Amino acid sequence: MNNNSYEQLIIGAGFAGICVAIQLKKAGFSNFIILERNGHLGGTWYDNAYPGAACDVESHLYSYSFEPNANWSKVFSRQGEILKYLDNCAEKYDINKYIQLNTSVAKAVFDEATGLWTVTDSNGKVYSAKSVISCAGGLSQPALPDIKGIGDFKGEKFHSARWDKSYELANKTVGVIGTGASAIQIVPAIAPVVKELQLFQRTPPWIMPKPDAEISGFRRGVYNRLPFMRSFYRWRLYWVHEMMALGFTRRPGILKLASKLASFYLKRSVPDETLRKKLTPNYIMGCKRVLISNDYYPALLRNNVHLITEHIDTMNASGIKTKDGVQHDFDAIIFATGFQAADGVVMFDLQGKNGLKLNDAWRDGAEAYLGTSVAGFPNFFMVVGPNIGLGHSSMILMIEAQVHYIMEAMKLMKSEGLKFVDVKKEVESAYNDDIQDKLSRTVWQSGGCVSWYQTKSGKNVTLWPGFTFTFMKRTKKFEPEKYELQRQ
Numbered sequence: 001m002n003n004n005s006y007e008q009l010i011i012g013a014g015f016a017g018i019c020v021a022i023q024l025k026k027a028g029f030s031n032f033i034i035l036e037r038n039g040h041l042g043g044t045w046y047d048n049a050y051p052g053a054a055c056d057v058e059s060h061l062y063s064y065s066f067e068p069n070a071n072w073s074k075v076f077s078r079q080g081e082i083l084k085y086l087d088n089c090a091e092k093y094d095i096n097k098y099i100q101l102n103t104s105v106a107k108a109v110f111d112e113a114t115g116l117w118t119v120t121d122s123n124g125k126v127y128s129a130k131s132v133i134s135c136a137g138g139l140s141q142p143a144l145p146d147i148k149g150i151g152d153f154k155g156e157k158f159h160s161a162r163w164d165k166s167y168e169l170a171n172k173t174v175g176v177i178g179t180g181a182s183a184i185q186i187v188p189a190i191a192p193v194v195k196e197l198q199l200f201q202r203t204p205p206w207i208m209p210k211p212d213a214e215i216s217g218f219r220r221g222v223y224n225r226l227p228f229m230r231s232f233y234r235w236r237l238y239w240v241h242e243m244m245a246l247g248f249t250r251r252p253g254i255l256k257l258a259s260k261l262a263s264f265y266l267k268r269s270v271p272d273e274t275l276r277k278k279l280t281p282n283y284i285m286g287c288k289r290v291l292i293s294n295d296y297y298p299a300l301l302r303n304n305v306h307l308i309t310e311h312i313d314t315m316n317a318s319g320i321k322t323k324d325g326v327q328h329d330f331d332a333i334i335f336a337t338g339f340q341a342a343d344g345v346v347m348f349d350l351q352g353k354n355g356l357k358l359n360d361a362w363r364d365g366a367e368a369y370l371g372t373s374v375a376g377f378p379n380f381f382m383v384v385g386p387n388i389g390l391g392h393s394s395m396i397l398m399i400e401a402q403v404h405y406i407m408e409a410m411k412l413m414k415s416e417g418l419k420f421v422d423v424k425k426e427v428e429s430a431y432n433d434d435i436q437d438k439l440s441r442t443v444w445q446s447g448g449c450v451s452w453y454q455t456k457s458g459k460n461v462t463l464w465p466g467f468t469f470t471f472m473k474r475t476k477k478f479e480p481e482k483y484e485l486q487r488q
C-alpha cells in the first residue's frame with residue numbers, strides 16, 4: 001500500500017463527515033482520510049456564515065446524541081456556536097489529523113477487479129480507497145437564479161452561503177432576492193445597518209413565531225450536574241418534533257390548525273392589510289419548509305425595508321428591472337436563492353461498475369437504498385443521500401442512523417473479508433417505489449407549491465416521508481441479503 005491508500009475515504013467534514021470519523025475510530029478503524037473542500041471543517045455551518053445565521057431546530061436536539069452539550073447558550077444556537085461545537089467534537093475525538101483541508105474531489109472511479117476506488121482531487125492528486133463515504137451534504141451547492149443579465153450587474157453580489165465578509169453593508173442600498181429560511185434570517189440582521197433594503201419575494205413563506213430564548217446559567221448548571229434533566233429535555237424535544245411528522249405525512253388537520261396560528265401571528269405582526277396580503281401564502285402549510293422567526297415581520301415594517309412582489313424581469317449594470325418596467329438600483333445584491341438540492345447530490349464525476357456514471361444512473365432523479373447505497377456503485381455510501389432530508393426535525397438524527405448503518409457494513413466487510421458490497425437493483429427499486437408511494441400522500445406533493453424538495457419534473461428526491469424512528473429502525477442492521485457480496 002502506498003501513502004495515499006485508505007480503507008475509507010470520506011468526502012466532507014461537516015456534521016456527517018465528522019460523525020463518520022468518530023464512529024470509525026470507535027469501531028477500531030484508523031486508516032481513513034477526510035477530504036474537505038473548505039479551509040475549515042464545519043460544512044454547512046462553515047459555509048452559511050451570513051448575518052443572523054442560526055439553527056431552526058433546538059440545539060439540544062440538533063447535536064450528536066453521543067456528545068451532548070449542556071452549555072448551549074440559546075434554545076436555537078447561532079452559527080458561530082454550532083461551528084465551535086463541531087470544532088470541539090473534532091478536537092475531543094482527535095479527528096483533525098484525518099482531515100485534509102482545501103481539497104475538492106474531482107473524480108472517483110471504481111475498479112471491479114481490485115474492488116478499490118481511485119479518487120482524484122482537483123489538484124490532480126490520486127488516492128486509493130476501499131470505501132468512499134460521501135458526506136458532501138444535500139445543501140452544499142448554492143443555486144443562483146436564472147435571471148437574464150445576472151452577470152451584467154456592476155455592484156457587489158454574492159450568495160447567502162458565500163457571504164462576502166469584507167464587504168461593508170453600512171449605508172448601502174441593498175437588494176435581497178428570495179424569502180426562504182436564509183433570507184428571513186438575513187433581512188432582520190442587516191436591515192438596521194443598510195440605508196435601504198428591497199426584498200424580492202416570489203412566494204411568501206409560512207412563518208411561525210420562534211420559541212427562542214437564552215438558556216440561563218442556572219439551567220445550564222442543572223444540565224451539567226443532572227444530565228438526566230438534559231436528556232429528558234432532548235427526549236421531549238424529540239417527541240414534539242416527531243408529532244409534526246404526523247401533520248406533514250398523515251394528518252393534514254394538524255397543519256390546518258398550525259396555519260391558523262401562523263395567520264393569527266401574521267395578522268398581529270403586520271397591521272397593514274396590503275402588506276399582509278402580500279405576505280399571505282397561497283399554498284398549504286408545510287408544502288415548503290415552515291419557517292420560524294420573531295424578527296422577520298417586524299423588519300418588514302421598517303421604513304427602510306420594502307417588499308417587492310412584482311416579479312424580476314432582468315438584471316443590468318445598475319440593478320434589477322421588474323416586470324412592471326420599474327428599475328431598482330443597488331450597491332449590492334444578495335442571492336438568498338437556496339441550493340441545488342434536488343438536481344444532484346454528488347457534484348463530482350463518480351463512475352461505478354462498468355464505467356456507469358452516477359449522473360446517468362440518476363437521470364430521472366436521484367435514488368438510493370436507504371439514501372445510502374446506489375446499485376452499481378459498490379462500497380460507495382452516502383450520508384444525507386436521496387430522500388433523507390426532514391421537514392420536521394433534526395437532521396443529526398438521520399445522520400447518526402445512516403452512519404450506524406454504514407459502520408455495520410464496514411464491520412461486516414472487514415470480518416468477512418469482502419471485496420465489495422453492492423446493493424441489488426431490485427432492492428433499490430422496490431424501496432424507492434415505496435418511498436414515492438408514501439410521498440404521494442404528503443403535503444409536500446399535494447400542497448400546491450413548487451419547492452426545492454422536488455426535481456423539475458416534480459419528483460420528490462429529498463425528503464424522508466415519515467418518522468425518524470422508522471428510519472432508525474430500518475438502519476439498525478446492515479442487511480447482507482439485500483446486497484451482492486463479492487469475496488476477495
Ligand code: N01
Pocket residue numbers: 054055056057139145146147160177178179180181182183185200201202203289312336337338339450452
Ligand atoms: O433557500 P430556499 P434557503 N427570482 O430554496 C427564491 C436550510 N436552511 O437558502 O419560493 C426570485 O428555501 C425562492 O422563491 P420561490 C433549510 O432546510 C436552514 O432560504 O421558489 N426569487 C425562495 O424564496 C432551507 O429550507 C436554516 O418562489 C427566487 C428563495 O429564493 C434550505 O436550507 C437556514 C428566484 C430560496 O429559498 C434552503 O433555504 C437557512 C428567482 N429567480 C437555510 N430563485 C436554518 O435555520 C429562487 N428564488 C437551520
